[in-house]
Amino acid sequence: MIGLLGFAVVFGAGRVLGWPGRWVWLAAWGWLVVLLLAHSPAMPAQLGDFVGGDLRGWFLLGVLAAVVRIYRAGLVRLRGRVVAPVAEAPRGAFSPVELDRYARHIMLREIGGPGQKSLKAARVLVVGAGGLGSPALMYLAASGVGVIGVIDGDVVEGSNLQRQIIHADARIGMPKVFSAEIAMKALNPFIEVRPYHRRFEAAFAAELVAEYDLVLDGTDNFDTRYLVNRVCAAAGKPLIAAAITQWEGQIGVYDPAAGGPCFECVFPERPAPGMVPSCAEAGVAAPLPGVIGAMMAMEAVKHLTGAGEGLTGRLLIHDALYAQTRVIGVKRRPGCAACGGGA
Numbered sequence: 001m002i003g004l005l006g007f008a009v010v011f012g013a014g015r016v017l018g019w020p021g022r023w024v025w026l027a028a029w030g031w032l033v034v035l036l037l038a039h040s041p042a043m044p045a046q047l048g049d050f051v052g053g054d055l056r057g058w059f060l061l062g063v064l065a066a067v068v069r070i071y072r073a074g075l076v077r078l079r080g081r082v083v084a085p086v087a088e089a090p091r092g093a094f095s096p097v098e099l100d101r102y103a104r105h106i107m108l109r110e111i112g113g114p115g116q117k118s119l120k121a122a123r124v125l126v127v128g129a130g131g132l133g134s135p136a137l138m139y140l141a142a143s144g145v146g147v148i149g150v151i152d153g154d155v156v157e158g159s160n161l162q163r164q165i166i167h168a169d170a171r172i173g174m175p176k177v178f179s180a181e182i183a184m185k186a187l188n189p190f191i192e193v194r195p196y197h198r199r200f201e202a203a204f205a206a207e208l209v210a211e212y213d214l215v216l217d218g219t220d221n222f223d224t225r226y227l228v229n230r231v232c233a234a235a236g237k238p239l240i241a242a243a244i245t246q247w248e249g250q251i252g253v254y255d256p257a258a259g260g261p262c263f264e265c266v267f268p269e270r271p272a273p274g275m276v277p278s279c280a281e282a283g284v285a286a287p288l289p290g291v292i293g294a295m296m297a298m299e300a301v302k303h304l305t306g307a308g309e310g311l312t313g314r315l316l317i318h319d320a321l322y323a324q325t326r327v328i329g330v331k332r333r334p335g336c337a338a339c340g341g342g343a
Contacts, residue, residue, distance in 0.1 A: 101190070102116050114305075128218040132296060134165050135289065136297045144190065147209070149196065149212060151198065151200050164289075165290065166180045175197040200228060201227075209237055214239075217242070225243075228241070229338055238255075238312075247277065253303065256332065256340075259313075290317065291318060314329055
């Protein structure tokens with residue numbers, strides 16, 4: 001029967017695509033409305049025969065579904081009264097549970113209570129939920145960054161799981177941003193995660209970046225890297241960008257507004273085709289994105305709390321194969337098309 005098949009498609013698609021429950025129910029109600037309209041006297045009888053059932057049957061199904069939905073909503077409210085929820089604190093303050101969670105941060109002289117408050121008030125956008133984004137997102141969540149946005153247009157694939165630790169085998173086929181949201185909220189329910197299941201594109205990039213204090217770029221293609229950099233430079237937003245291939249990774253903080261170079265100052269020209277192969281083409285050691293991605297989160301925590309010395313004006317290069325790490329100085333380039341180079 002076409003009518004019942006439609007409901008199966010709605011609920012099946014919702015499960016596969018990781019839709020929130022309210023989206024699935026809205027889609028189901030929409031389909032029910034279509035079925036009721038198909039059986040209305042104003043429609044040809046052939047249309048009602050095609051979808052199956054009759055007007056009274058679908059109406060009764062809708063009433064039954066509404067009763068079940070209302071019952072479930074009432075049950076959730078009742079449980080919320082009986083089982084005390086996680087203690088909530090005034091906005092900007094910490095609940096006792098949060099104080100215990102972030103105690104090791106608060107004990108650090110360089111972070112302390114004020115630094116942890118800065119993390120809670122911060123909004124960080126991560127471009128890419130792959131190899132670099134996975135550890136960066138997990139540690140940002142664990143650190144207590146208040147609002148974390150994640151944008152990625154891909155879905156989880158089996159080949160990702162060798163290094164993209166935020167995802168799981170059970171979530172293969174799910175959009176990466178929703179898979180990441182599940183893992184982050186499971187780790188820290190006190191944060192807000194904003195998933196954007198789409199590619200980072202020029203049409204909306206400036207508007208999106210304007211909502212955040214800091215941007216992390218862990219993408220694997222130069223088109224997106226240059227676009228992220230230009231948008232951040234134009235908006236005066238600091239950018240933490242990293243890249244990996246095979247056994248080597250690099251990371252820098254690009255903040256022209258603070259006197260440092262932008263990404264395009266350091267890398268004014270894209271490498272020739274084939275010079276920098278992707279992970280899919282050249283391979284990558286599984287722990288390497290974890291090392292560099294964790295460094296991205298570390299630089300973010302330092303930047304947001306004012307702790308230590310960041311990588312603004314410096315580029316860190318890590319060679320995992322020979323266990324060597326070096327840091328080189330980088331500076332603004334006069335005439336840079338992205339940031340002006342300080343002119």
